[in-house]
Amino acid sequence: MSFNWEAFAAAEPAFAQTVEDRFTKYTHHVLATLRKDGSPRTTGLEVRFLNGELWLGMMPRSVKALDLLRDPRFALQANPGAGAEMTDGDARITGRAIEVRDPQERAKYVGEVQPPSPDSFHLFRTELTEVVRTSLKDNAYLLLETWKPGEPLRRTKRA
Template identity: 65%
Template sequence: MTHTTSNWAALVAAEPDLAKIVEERFAAFTHHVVATLRKDGSPRTSGLEVRFLHGELWLGMMPDSLKALDLRRDPRFALQANPGSGTGPAGGDVRIAGRAVEIHDSAEKARYTEEVEPPEPFHLFRTELTEVVRTYVEDDTYLVVEIWKPGVPVRTLRRT
């Protein structure tokens, strides 16, 4: 099955309110959780820092980290914003799925390091989004799930 992908700027243009909430959720904490696929296809979860810069969502990683090697082999990932402590984060639970494209171009990496100072050397991946999901509780009554996929308006589901 083929998935349509978009970069972060496409989500911002299509659904600015959702994009703002997602960015705020990721900005609330430094470390988040990424799921990648191991050689045998089983999932691997790892800690990760992310950045929203220049209309892109970036994933930076230490050299030859297992998650970077996983993404080189199979670019699919799922990213979970740190939920923090307590019963539910302000803004809800946020997840992003997509494909990671490794950046080898030195000029593009230099543009990234103008604003972020990663330890050298590092792997840098630009993301192609296939899905963004926000889940939250509304009025202490409804579980609300907002789902965005490239080229499709946000779909909102409510459960009691």
């Protein structure tokens, strides 16, 4: 079962909006990919939510793009913000990155985002495998909200 951002938003609209708002609050986030030897690599990344998709755009032949071309699994961590107070909670998305080569799809993205090198960049759409938000409620407990494709949103309180 393949879930893009639009399918996630249809399944859990309020939660999807909360997570999208968390990611759009800041420009730069942290992407985790897998190196050739299987060890993790973390790098900075800008993300875009456009036309029902979560997009990852990257410079040509960047190591993170090469990682994803070899192994599409990724984890994306929202920027915690100034002081890392995390007043809006912590958001994480995991999934698979699928390179987009179709000229029409790329042209739509370029028209919206206007990347620095519109003719030379890697563009990936995402298939989601898990979305998690952790937040502090009433300074009393942590609330973990977890969504996986085909499952209802799960909420867990931790004191």
